[in-house]
Amino acid sequence: MKKTAYTLLILLLTFLAACSSNEQSSTSSANNEESETQSEETSKTDPEESNDEGESVEVDKNLLSVEVKLPASMFEGESPEDIIAGAKEEGVKVTQNDDGSYTYKMSKSKHKEMMKELSTNIDQTVDEMKTSDDYASIKDITHNDDYSEFTMVVEKETYKNSMDGFATMGLGMSGMMYQLFDGAKPEEYSVKISLKDEASGEVFDEIVYPDAMEDNE
Known part of the structure; x- marks a missing residue:
C-alpha cells in the first residue's frame, strides 16, 4: 500500500503545481485564499473522517477550505522543511502533525480547480x-x-x-x-x-x- 500512497502523492503534487500557476498571477486571489484559510478554524469538518494512526489519506471539506491529510509513510526520506517549503512555492499551506503526517490546506476554489x-x-x-x-x-x-x-x-x-x-x-x-x-x-x-x-x-x-x-x- 505504501507504493500506492507514494505514487498518489507524486500525482497530487503535480496537479497542485498545475493548478497554482493560474492563481499566482493574481495578487487579489492570493489574499482571498489567505483570508479563507484564517477562517477555517470556525468551520465544520466531516465527523465521519477518522485518523487511522496517521497512515491514511484524509480529506476534510470545511466551510471555506479543504484539508488533505497525507500519512508520514508518503514522505520517507524528506525533511519537514523541504516538504513545507515546496508546498509553499505552489501556494499551498502545509503543517506537520504530531503523528508525522502532513496536512495540506487549500481554498475550496483551489480544490475544485x-x-x-x-x-x-x-x-x-x-x-x-x-x-x-x-x-x-x-x-x-x-x-x-x-x-x-x-x-x-x-x-x-x-x-x-x-x-x-x-x-x-x-x-x-x-x-x-x-x-x-x-x-x-x-x-x-x-x-x-x-x-x-x-x-x-x-x-x-x-x-x-x-x-x-x-x-x-
Missing part, C-alpha cells in the same frame, strides 16, 4: 489509450462520473498476447487518486476495470484496485 484538472487529465489519458499504437488491442474505454468503474473493450486474443494490461494500472491509479482527493474514505475507495471482448461482448476479466496492487507486492 484541482479536481477539474484531475478529471481533464484522466479523460485525456483515456483518449490517448484508445488511439495510441502502444495499445493495439484497446478499442474503447468508458467510465462512470467518479472514475470508480472502467470498461475496456479489447480484441481478446491480441490483448492476452500483449503488454496492454499495463493500461489497467494507469486507469486504476487515476481512479483511486480522483476518489481519494474528492473525499472518499481510504477503506472504501476502489476502482473496478472490466475487460470486454469486442467480438463477443463478453466480460472475460475484472481487475479491482487497490487490491490488484497489494496482491502483486
Whole structure:
C-alpha cells in the first residue's frame, strides 16, 4: 500500500503545481485564499473522517477550505522543511502533525480547480489509450462520473498476447487518486476495470484496485 500512497502523492503534487500557476498571477486571489484559510478554524469538518494512526489519506471539506491529510509513510526520506517549503512555492499551506503526517490546506476554489484538472487529465489519458499504437488491442474505454468503474473493450486474443494490461494500472491509479482527493474514505475507495471482448461482448476479466496492487507486492 505504501507504493500506492507514494505514487498518489507524486500525482497530487503535480496537479497542485498545475493548478497554482493560474492563481499566482493574481495578487487579489492570493489574499482571498489567505483570508479563507484564517477562517477555517470556525468551520465544520466531516465527523465521519477518522485518523487511522496517521497512515491514511484524509480529506476534510470545511466551510471555506479543504484539508488533505497525507500519512508520514508518503514522505520517507524528506525533511519537514523541504516538504513545507515546496508546498509553499505552489501556494499551498502545509503543517506537520504530531503523528508525522502532513496536512495540506487549500481554498475550496483551489480544490475544485484541482479536481477539474484531475478529471481533464484522466479523460485525456483515456483518449490517448484508445488511439495510441502502444495499445493495439484497446478499442474503447468508458467510465462512470467518479472514475470508480472502467470498461475496456479489447480484441481478446491480441490483448492476452500483449503488454496492454499495463493500461489497467494507469486507469486504476487515476481512479483511486480522483476518489481519494474528492473525499472518499481510504477503506472504501476502489476502482473496478472490466475487460470486454469486442467480438463477443463478453466480460472475460475484472481487475479491482487497490487490491490488484497489494496482491502483486
